[in-house]
Amino acid sequence: MAPQDLPGNAGAAATSAPDLVRVDVPPAIELIGISKAFGPVQANRDINLTVQRGTIHGIVGENGAGKSTLMSILYGFYRPDAGEIRVGGQPLTIADSQTAIRAGIGMVFQHFKLVRNFTVLENVILGAEDGPWLARSLARARGELTRLARDYELNVDPGEVVDELSVGHQQRVEILKALYRQADILILDEPTGVLTPPEADHLFRILRGLRDEGKTIILITHKLREIMEITDNVSVMRRGEMVATLETARTSPAELAELMVGRKVLLRVDKAPAQPGPPVLEVRDLRLIDPDGVERLRGIDLTVRAGEIVGIAGVSGNGQTELLELLGGFPEVASKASGQIHVGGRPLPLIGRGADAAARRAAGIGHVPEDRQAEGLIMDFAAWENAIFGEHRDARWGGLLMDNDTIRRDTAGKMERFDVRPRDCNLPAKNFSGGNQQKLICAREIERGPRLLLVGQPTRGVDIGAIEFIHRQIVALRDTGAAILLVSVELDEIMSLSDRIVVMFDGRIMGERDAGTTDATELGLMMAGAERGAA
Amino acid sequence: MNYSIALEVLDSAVRLMTPLLLACLAGLYSERSGVFDIGLEGKMLMAAFTSASVAYVTGNVWLGLAAGIGGAMAMALVHGLASITFRGNQLISGVAINFLASGLTVLLGQKWFGLGGRSPALEGGARFSPVTLPGADALAGVPIFGPLYREVISGHTPLVYVAFLAVPLTWWLLYRTRFGLRLRAVGENPASVDTAGVSVVRLRYGAVAIAGLLCGLAGAYLATGLSAGFVKEMTAGRGFIALAALIFAKWRPWPALGATFLFALLEALANRYPEISLGPLTIPSMFMNTLPYILTVIILAGFVGRAIPPRAGGQPYVKER
Amino acid sequence: MTDSVQRAASPQLDPAPPAPPRAVRQGLPPWADAVLVPVISLLLAFAISAVVILLIGESPWAALKVMVTGALGSSYGWGFTLYYATNFIFTGLAVSVAYHAGLFNIGGEGQAAMGGLGVALVLLAVPWPHWALALPAAMVGASAFGALWALIPAWLQARRGSHIVITTIMFNFIAAALLNYVLVNILRPVGSMDPASARFPQAAHLPKLGEIAASLGFAWGKNTPANVTLFIALGACVLVWLLIWRTRLGYEIRAFGRSEKAALYAGISPTRITVVAMLISGGLAGLMAINNVMGESERLVLNAVEGAGFIGIAVALMGRNHPFGILLAALLFGFLYQGGGELALWTTIPRELITVIQALVILFTGALDNLVRMPLERLWLNRGRG
Amino acid sequence: ADPALIYDLGGKFDKSFNEAAFHGAEKWKAETGGTYKELEMQSEAQREQALRRLAETGANPIVMTGFAFGDVLNKVAPDYKDTKFVIVDTVVDQPNVQSVVFTEEQGSYLAGVLAAMASKTGTVGFVGGMDIPLIHKFECGYAEGFKSVKPDGKVLVNYTGTTPAAWNDPVKGGELAKAQKSQGADVIYAAAGGTGIGVLQAAADEGILSVGVDSNQNHLHPGKVLTSMIKRVDNSVYEAFKAGADVKPGTRVMDLASDGVGVAIDDNNKALITPEMTKAVEEATAKIKSGEVKVHDYMSDNTCPAS
Numbered sequence A: 001m002a003p004q005d006l007p008g009n010a011g012a013a014a015t016s017a018p019d020l021v022r023v024d025v026p027p028a029i030e031l032i033g034i035s036k037a038f039g040p041v042q043a044n045r046d047i048n049l050t051v052q053r054g055t056i057h058g059i060v061g062e063n064g065a066g067k068s069t070l071m072s073i074l075y076g077f078y079r080p081d082a083g084e085i086r087v088g089g090q091p092l093t094i095a096d097s098q099t100a101i102r103a104g105i106g107m108v109f110q111h112f113k114l115v116r117n118f119t120v121l122e123n124v125i126l127g128a129e130d131g132p133w134l135a136r137s138l139a140r141a142r143g144e145l146t147r148l149a150r151d152y153e154l155n156v157d158p159g160e161v162v163d164e165l166s167v168g169h170q171q172r173v174e175i176l177k178a179l180y181r182q183a184d185i186l187i188l189d190e191p192t193g194v195l196t197p198p199e200a201d202h203l204f205r206i207l208r209g210l211r212d213e214g215k216t217i218i219l220i221t222h223k224l225r226e227i228m229e230i231t232d233n234v235s236v237m238r239r240g241e242m243v244a245t246l247e248t249a250r251t252s253p254a255e256l257a258e259l260m261v262g263r264k265v266l267l268r269v270d271k272a273p274a275q276p277g278p279p280v281l282e283v284r285d286l287r288l289i290d291p292d293g294v295e296r297l298r299g300i301d302l303t304v305r306a307g308e309i310v311g312i313a314g315v316s317g318n319g320q321t322e323l324l325e326l327l328g329g330f331p332e333v334a335s336k337a338s339g340q341i342h343v344g345g346r347p348l349p350l351i352g353r354g355a356d357a358a359a360r361r362a363a364g365i366g367h368v369p370e371d372r373q374a375e376g377l378i379m380d381f382a383a384w385e386n387a388i389f390g391e392h393r394d395a396r397w398g399g400l401l402m403d404n405d406t407i408r409r410d411t412a413g414k415m416e417r418f419d420v421r422p423r424d425c426n427l428p429a430k431n432f433s434g435g436n437q438q439k440l441i442c443a444r445e446i447e448r449g450p451r452l453l454l455v456g457q458p459t460r461g462v463d464i465g466a467i468e469f470i471h472r473q474i475v476a477l478r479d480t481g482a483a484i485l486l487v488s489v490e491l492d493e494i495m496s497l498s499d500r501i502v503v504m505f506d507g508r509i510m511g512e513r514d515a516g517t518t519d520a521t522e523l524g525l526m527m528a529g530a531e532r533g534a535a
Numbered sequence B: 001m002n003y004s005i006a007l008e009v010l011d012s013a014v015r016l017m018t019p020l021l022l023a024c025l026a027g028l029y030s031e032r033s034g035v036f037d038i039g040l041e042g043k044m045l046m047a048a049f050t051s052a053s054v055a056y057v058t059g060n061v062w063l064g065l066a067a068g069i070g071g072a073m074a075m076a077l078v079h080g081l082a083s084i085t086f087r088g089n090q091l092i093s094g095v096a097i098n099f100l101a102s103g104l105t106v107l108l109g110q111k112w113f114g115l116g117g118r119s120p121a122l123e124g125g126a127r128f129s130p131v132t133l134p135g136a137d138a139l140a141g142v143p144i145f146g147p148l149y150r151e152v153i154s155g156h157t158p159l160v161y162v163a164f165l166a167v168p169l170t171w172w173l174l175y176r177t178r179f180g181l182r183l184r185a186v187g188e189n190p191a192s193v194d195t196a197g198v199s200v201v202r203l204r205y206g207a208v209a210i211a212g213l214l215c216g217l218a219g220a221y222l223a224t225g226l227s228a229g230f231v232k233e234m235t236a237g238r239g240f241i242a243l244a245a246l247i248f249a250k251w252r253p254w255p256a257l258g259a260t261f262l263f264a265l266l267e268a269l270a271n272r273y274p275e276i277s278l279g280p281l282t283i284p285s286m287f288m289n290t291l292p293y294i295l296t297v298i299i300l301a302g303f304v305g306r307a308i309p310p311r312a313g314g315q316p317y318v319k320e321r
Numbered sequence C: 001m002t003d004s005v006q007r008a009a010s011p012q013l014d015p016a017p018p019a020p021p022r023a024v025r026q027g028l029p030p031w032a033d034a035v036l037v038p039v040i041s042l043l044l045a046f047a048i049s050a051v052v053i054l055l056i057g058e059s060p061w062a063a064l065k066v067m068v069t070g071a072l073g074s075s076y077g078w079g080f081t082l083y084y085a086t087n088f089i090f091t092g093l094a095v096s097v098a099y100h101a102g103l104f105n106i107g108g109e110g111q112a113a114m115g116g117l118g119v120a121l122v123l124l125a126v127p128w129p130h131w132a133l134a135l136p137a138a139m140v141g142a143s144a145f146g147a148l149w150a151l152i153p154a155w156l157q158a159r160r161g162s163h164i165v166i167t168t169i170m171f172n173f174i175a176a177a178l179l180n181y182v183l184v185n186i187l188r189p190v191g192s193m194d195p196a197s198a199r200f201p202q203a204a205h206l207p208k209l210g211e212i213a214a215s216l217g218f219a220w221g222k223n224t225p226a227n228v229t230l231f232i233a234l235g236a237c238v239l240v241w242l243l244i245w246r247t248r249l250g251y252e253i254r255a256f257g258r259s260e261k262a263a264l265y266a267g268i269s270p271t272r273i274t275v276v277a278m279l280i281s282g283g284l285a286g287l288m289a290i291n292n293v294m295g296e297s298e299r300l301v302l303n304a305v306e307g308a309g310f311i312g313i314a315v316a317l318m319g320r321n322h323p324f325g326i327l328l329a330a331l332l333f334g335f336l337y338q339g340g341g342e343l344a345l346w347t348t349i350p351r352e353l354i355t356v357i358q359a360l361v362i363l364f365t366g367a368l369d370n371l372v373r374m375p376l377e378r379l380w381l382n383r384g385r386g
Numbered sequence D: 001a002d003p004a005l006i007y008d009l010g011g012k013f014d015k016s017f018n019e020a021a022f023h024g025a026e027k028w029k030a031e032t033g034g035t036y037k038e039l040e041m042q043s044e045a046q047r048e049q050a051l052r053r054l055a056e057t058g059a060n061p062i063v064m065t066g067f068a069f070g071d072v073l074n075k076v077a078p079d080y081k082d083t084k085f086v087i088v089d090t091v092v093d094q095p096n097v098q099s100v101v102f103t104e105e106q107g108s109y110l111a112g113v114l115a116a117m118a119s120k121t122g123t124v125g126f127v128g129g130m131d132i133p134l135i136h137k138f139e140c141g142y143a144e145g146f147k148s149v150k151p152d153g154k155v156l157v158n159y160t161g162t163t164p165a166a167w168n169d170p171v172k173g174g175e176l177a178k179a180q181k182s183q184g185a186d187v188i189y190a191a192a193g194g195t196g197i198g199v200l201q202a203a204a205d206e207g208i209l210s211v212g213v214d215s216n217q218n219h220l221h222p223g224k225v226l227t228s229m230i231k232r233v234d235n236s237v238y239e240a241f242k243a244g245a246d247v248k249p250g251t252r253v254m255d256l257a258s259d260g261v262g263v264a265i266d267d268n269n270k271a272l273i274t275p276e277m278t279k280a281v282e283e284a285t286a287k288i289k290s291g292e293v294k295v296h297d298y299m300s301d302n303t304c305p306a307s
């Protein structure tokens, strides 16, 4: 992981504001009157958008506002119901992605479109091979990749299998794919949602470099800080419509947030100082070896007290996931663990019998898992079924037969209190937006009244409004005296939510900082593995 | 067991494995592209029927072979329509194809030949005859290899060699060509192919058609190579064994060769030793006949880890974000 | 069938899925989805069957008449239709319970065959004084043997990772061999030509529906094989429905079947669910033997299952793995079986025509349903817009 | 009333005894110009109903092929006292039932004699469909006949399988024949339905001899099928039809003496049968008829002295 020690000449070039663009050059993209409906859902309604060549153009909007749909239309992934697209001034019917690619458009999707068991090289040439035989394509791509890596700081090992790459590197592969196809216009859909701050910084350097080469970049993000930092222009979408396009230099995060949500949004977490009580979670010398024999946790010592939020900062892949899963009672099958876990003073078995998630719940642990769609919810289950997931054995839900009416009533209450929308407990989880899925999980885990709540990446890919709400709920739980262990790769989130911050690196705790006194630079250094306790 | 018996058993195994191997490779293409195929049995059966019928009527086995391929491809097309175009349930479609072939072959056979679903026996040019590989006789004197070459390697019908060549060919196609790259990709993550501007539908139809072709070869081999005509239900579950071999081989071509060989070898051994006496105890024929299946279970339980299928397998591709 | 098959029920099993595909709901009202689509699909299947019948030179209309009157036109027809449907209910339920757990049990055939062995052993071992005593014992025997036959594949899947689809296929063959051996060498009465067990004691005779009707004073389905097992099957539908949608075990089975990772998060043991679901599945398949072995033939014959285990796959899939759907699908297949049987019995149309019709019904209602749904949805949307 | 014929699950065209029954009925039809009803069983559960429905429509006599009907007929026959039933291949002890059983062991004995004399290697083969008593009866008679000529010779025995597919797997039949040939067999007797087709084919391909079963299969590979053990099911059906309602109840043993079983010698295999063979068969036939040679019936004690 390359921290911020790279030469940053990109920053100097970032001054190329829109007014520097020569007017005789036609805009890179013009969208005129684009509409698209999915059955009854009007995802895009009469959208107009102009993106100038050689600029970075941001698009913001709440979950479901229609941003991805619009970009997918531009990339030929969907066909618009109405409207016209002009690329470089020329009208173009983009019937499929092949057309878009030929027109110089490349797209990095929110959910990567990589073949996980292929190498980087194979992923890059897929669909852009030179001929029927692979050997030639691979050889050329290898050379090309070396060049791109040099020109744009896009270092990845071409022979590595994608599955083995960190998310940040996977994203580089996606960008390489587009550049390999000689994209002039690069669309990135929520690229930083899964990145660590250093990774995001690196990405932005790359994007600036590309812009300075004359390429056009469209960037979708939920993070207004990023919009302010890197874009030249920004468009705001709400409920399928384009509500505004502004010059970034002449707007503010508050204005953007209000345009997006339609009301004022609190961008900062508002919380009283912590009143730490006795220790709830005590972890001593915790070690974990995964089934491949890799030591993932190398002696973790950690205490979380009642009434405080301890945030674990760290680049993803440094053992946070394993720590949460081990505490939650479901480490990867066939892992080996040693050390001690005490909750409320009582020791808990580490692994095997009596150490499954059900036992952990019985010990008073709640868990908002990192991957809400694969772990926290059953996507096909209705909201009311999901609302008891994990505590379905509880006697409250009936005797021999489950009392579904009680569960539904209870769920309706949770959805009301946690503002889960739409407020229909019979809807399957998959029909809720990501933010609302997360609210449902939080409702379930928080309302159980756990003495310890494990929280993993609570706001990944969630829009501003929902983030605000979820943060408030976590703080409220803390204020009732629960202990909270928060894992997040969002440094902003860690810093604004936690009372104490520990940094994990390579399966170890690098050190602990008080949330009030530390800063991003200090934490960033620790996250990059700087000496324990130093800085 | 001396060398010549071993050779005979091997020879038999080669014959028995050929239809399994062809069907297994058929499944490999289809499933590698993300289309699960439990209709191998039905496609083979249909091919056996059409190849025998046309070979009988024309007296020409090559026309029969073409018809066999055509028959299996028709079934494959149905499967493609159901599972690719109409995004239906691939398992149900496969089950339906097995039933369809089982019924149609007898129905049509009865209508044409009036023999209760059997085709008339094929003779002469309507059957495949064995080919003697060059030097088979000349090398017969060479110790060890000579007899092996003559007895086991030479003297099979052409489709056997086609089947064996299909293994390296498949490997090469899969791992060394553009088509193979895309095929493997579409079975793992169709969206990656789609966003790269390549048609998922066309790729999958291609794979399913190849599966049809290979099942056609397998069926034709059964009816016009190994036996001389069609008998109802003559595939006798080989499609399912091929499927088992495919999982066993973890969807890879060379292991597919090994897996089908193992199944065939076990069957050949059971044929050669219909009863085994273990002192006072004689294992009855019923259990010798079942030995291949029992051993399969034991091998699976003991030596083969989890088989992870192509990730996108079984799910119709729907565009999503 | 492949993992293909085994995990087919649970696309989300993929450990790190990107956003799961959303069911594209395009505004077809639920009743149309549940009734209109299947009915039109069924009609399409019959239309193509008619073409096939024409091709072999027979009259589709006459064939249809024979089938309908033969299967539904009289209490006699119903007596058979219900008998076959009973078989299919059990095997269909068996497949569906496993399917909910993400397991593809193609071993229904072998499990039902072993269930027959269980029934035979129970009924031959004890001189049962009355069927009401024999029935529960036989049910225990049937389900225990069926469950046992599913247990080994289940355990191998859970513990050794052996693919359940392969092992259940293999266990079908092994069951056939075992039965062959037991019937010929152990259960066959001396001097009998037939590889079949002795007749069960007369007192263990299950009342046929026809006999019940006669004792109530009206004539219905005289000498047809439908028997009290039908009620057991209906009861099984209700119990399975309760199990799957009302009990914690069912909840856990469904959760595990959709996402193994999530199941672990919720403290659900994969091994336990795999084994328990397969035991229930095998037990249900085994229970089919009450109908065909105890109720109908009253002795165990070779190949008593006659493919009902495989039909169960189609029944479960067509019934969308819901007991009520399975009941309807089983009735449909019972009708096809009996109507087709009549067709083959009393006309010159070969019995394989039924197989073709079955195939077309499975294909159109089970796999090609979007062929009907897609245009219907478009129609609906246009209507809604216009 | 018209007579009726019910075929067992194997179906009318099983190239075996159902088909023979059909030929018998057709012969009767051709001779008398009469009509008859015929049914093919579709499933186990239909047996009883088929019998009852035919009886109720007044068909008489009702002829059925296959031991599997025995159990049901025992139950149904008493309900239709005025109808005559004829069952082939097993004995049902009812006053209105004629049971026709064949001494397959005797016919197979003759086939064994011929096989022994035609064999140059002293090893012959037998391929059975399923491992069930009926097929053992064929096997045992064959082995006995063979041993009567070549006491030191060897009979190789294979059974095809344990599922219904065992009767319809010509590929496996062919493989078994080849496996037996590789062990020295040069005459192979197949009692395996559709699987037998593959045995005969493989034998012809491999240049060895085969023996057909049930109906005369000599024509399948002229000059390559040594003979066929024929079981005159056709005759018994023909005679039952001819007798009409006057069919005599009781057990009718169709043996060598009554020409119920035998070996087929016709133009197709004339060249294979030497005068000595003809003589040996005639002698054996005479001895069996006279009771001098008693061919063991496997069914009597489930054992076979010859193997």
Ligand SMILES: Nc1ncnc2c1ncn2[C@@H]1O[C@H](COP(=O)(O)OP(=O)(O)OP(=O)(O)O)[C@@H](O)[C@H]1O
Residues within 6 Å of the ligand: A063, A064, A065, A421, A422, A430, A431, A432, A433, A434, A435, A461, A462, C019, C022, C023, C024, C025
């Ligand atoms: N297939 C669907 N059928 C019906 N409603 C849907 C469907 N897909 C989404 N919705 C609705 O659309 C709204 C927005 O969902 P959306 O797809 O934008 O989620 P999301 O915000 O993209 O999730 P993520 O946080 O992963 O980005 C939700 O209210 C949801 O109920």
Ligand SMILES: Nc1ncnc2c1ncn2[C@@H]1O[C@H](COP(=O)(O)OP(=O)(O)OP(=O)(O)O)[C@@H](O)[C@H]1O
Residues within 6 Å of the ligand: A038, A041, A042, A043, A061, A062, A063, A064, A065, A066, A067, A068, A069, A070, A110, A433, A434, B319, B320, B321, C022, C024
């Ligand atoms: N394939 C689809 N089928 C049905 N509805 C869809 C589909 N794709 C998008 N939608 C719907 O269209 C609307 C816009 O979705 P889109 O993904 O464009 O929103 P977004 O602005 O990108 O949201 P997010 O910020 O969560 O990514 C949502 O209501 C969504 O549910």
Ligand SMILES: [Mg+2]
Residues within 6 Å of the ligand: A063, A064, A068, A434, B321
């Ligand atoms: Mg989204």
Ligand SMILES: [Mg+2]
Residues within 6 Å of the ligand: A067, A068, A069, A110, A189, B321
């Ligand atoms: Mg989006």
